[in-house]
Amino acid sequence: MKMLMNVPERVVSDALRGMALAHPELVVDVDNRVIVRRDAPVAGKVGLVSGGGSGHEPLHGGFVGHGMLDAACPGEVFTSPVPDQMVRAAAAVDSGAGVLLIVKNYTGDVLNFDMAAELAEDEGVRIAKVLVQDDVAVTDSTYTAGRRGTGGTLFVEKLAGAAAEEGADLDRVAAIARQVADSSRSFGVALSACSTPAKGGPTFDLPDGELELGIGIHGEPGRERRAMMTSGEIADVAVDALLEDLRPDGPVLALVNGTGGTPLLELYGFNAEVQRVLTERGVAVARTLVGNYVTSLDMAGASVTLCQVDEDLLRLWDAPVSTPGLRWGR
Amino acid sequence: MDAEFFRRWLTATARAVEREAGRLTELDSAIGDADHGANLRRGFQAVTEALAARDPQEPDTPGAVLTLAGRTLVSKVGGASGPLYGTLLRRTGKALGDAPEVSDAELRAALEEGVRAVGVLGKSEAGDKTMLDALFPAVAALAESYPAAGDAAARGAEATIPLRARRGRASYLGERSVGHEDPGAASSALLFATLAEVAGDVR
Known part of the structure; x- marks a missing residue:
């Protein structure tokens, strides 16, 4: 590689x-x-x-x-x-x-x-x-x-x-x-394995035409392997897994995160599907962040994180931030 | 056994880790994150360097050698293996005290204490599919001989293959961790293989 x-x-x-x-x-x-x-x-x-x-x-x-x-x-x-x-x-x-x-x-x-x-x-x-x-x-x-x-x-x-x-x-x-x-829950999927510099190649085997549901950020396997699914089908699985556990009774922050090897074009499309499922399930999204923020080297895939927020947390989210990776309001 | 014996043990272990790093990483990529060999190699290289750069003012005892090696692993390796191997060597070294030479029985008692400390730090027990599955039988077999301890460690590591991991990153795999040798148990087996090798050279 x-x-x-x-x-x-x-x-x-x-x-x-x-x-x-x-x-x-x-x-x-x-x-x-x-x-x-x-x-x-x-x-x-x-x-x-x-x-x-x-x-x-x-x-x-x-x-x-x-x-x-x-x-x-x-x-x-x-x-x-x-x-x-x-x-x-x-x-x-x-x-x-x-x-x-x-x-x-x-x-x-x-x-x-x-x-x-x-x-x-x-x-x-x-x-x-x-x-x-x-x-x-x-x-x-x-x-x-x-x-x-x-x-x-x-x-x-x-x-x-x-x-x-x-x-x-x-x-x-x-x-x-x-x-x-x-108040935060995450669920990730991998479309390809990541490659570490030390190994010089993929750290696990994920054949073409399959995806790993519930992947960890080091490429650790998660729940199950399945035949490749559409963005909408993946969003259904991910959001349902999150809501089964979080059961929010108020608005959430949503992070639609790329794992390093998936283009922003696909991530935005995935975000549309994630928001569709959240709307169907009656969950209000207060703020959304889409991009590569918590990556796994070159792994193709995405994760969804939801965090239930009250007014105080929402104010803290909107507060100015100035870092190489996240920057607004200042 | 004097300080020189323990330096030979550690440098022999560094060579063994160097030789086996690829296999350890391969085992780790099956059920972990594919870095165990690289991390241990980095750690034991640092141990070799630290031993070579030893302060001549410091007492040259078995306890001091192992304690220095343990501290070096804690501060150079990271991951879980740094603190765990570091604790094993540091606590064994501390248990040996400041005697210039130690007997087989004293080393066995000290290793028992070091291994116990690893279990406490990692909150693990025998059968969790961790390095302890090689270390416990190895220390028990030390009562018999060094080669017996080396063999027991190797068998212990192999016996982790059918186990389901309950600690560390492999535990996230659940049933899927079954069928793979635990990389930490495999590297622990190396440690006792080299102990047997170095002890054999002496006798």
Whole structure:
């Protein structure tokens, strides 16, 4: 498989060097792998730190900036970052108001962030944590490591980030983050496998003419394989899976997310189908975001995330944000 | 066994991981995310470098060697394997204390403690289709001999094939995880294969 890179071992470092040059408003520490907004720590403001394996861009580094994250820690491709990165990030963004760690629910991320939280607290940083586990494709039972964290992460980072920017304290920012995490659900489908630089080819086998329903953001298999379906049929399955679990009694934010290898033309068409099903099911959509935000390298496919919002959360959604990946109102 | 024995064990493991990285990644692509070999290779390369760059002021003991290796894995690897393998070596090293030489029985007791710590950190038990399915039988067989422990680890890893994963990323597959060897158990088997190899060279 052809990839636009020098050597696989340097993919993440090369990307960070390029990101630094493209975004002077960020401080990108290529050696220590920490991306921090240049004005951090912002006096009196709670710091937001997230991180995870690379390969999901713009998540998380592309969401660093005013109104969203204060710092992000990129790991190797699909591999959680290490505690040293998170401790360094927390120290860089702590104004004394404390730091919220936003963690996607994967065994590696949870273990490394847990270790980092302990170390940062030893250094005198007040830490709160929120775990994002929004993927309805896998059941949450004692037989799994819980639900996976996927597209809901964008909503948590945006809404908690806006609250922090407004001056909410650590307890309040953490409470909002947890409310958003609890109110978000995602479901993804893959039309093709993703290829990691280390492997140099597809990480799983998805034959032509088939799709994987309930795919994870690392290409982990989900619920079932089926013969290829139309955009409308996929929207029916995805939205029904979400509503079976979320049962919203108010308006929702909708994220129709591309996984990296699907053109925006197809994503907008898919969004039309998603909104059709939501309307049929009587769900009001307050705001919609369409694009590649939580990707899986070059995987073709899409995911739908819904987040039930009240007026307060909707106001936080509309609040200004200025990051490489998400920008409005400022 | 002195500090040099443990350095040989770790560098032999680094070579074995280098040799088997492709197979580990292949196993991981079946039920995980296809990076186990690459991550462990990166980690054990860093361990080899850290051991070579050891501060001569630091005490040269088996405990110090394993603790340094464990800390290096935690801070270089990421993923789940960094903290889990890091904890295994660090806790084993701590249990060995600061004795300049350790006996077989002391190493066995220390490894028992290290393996227990892995179970606590990963909230896992035997039969969950994890590295513990190789580590538990290996440590039990250490009472017999090092080669027996190496064989037990290999059999333990193979015995994960029919299991359904209950922890880690493979757990999301449910029944579809059945029929594949757990990559973490496979790499744990390497660790005990090299221990047997290095111990055999000594005797």
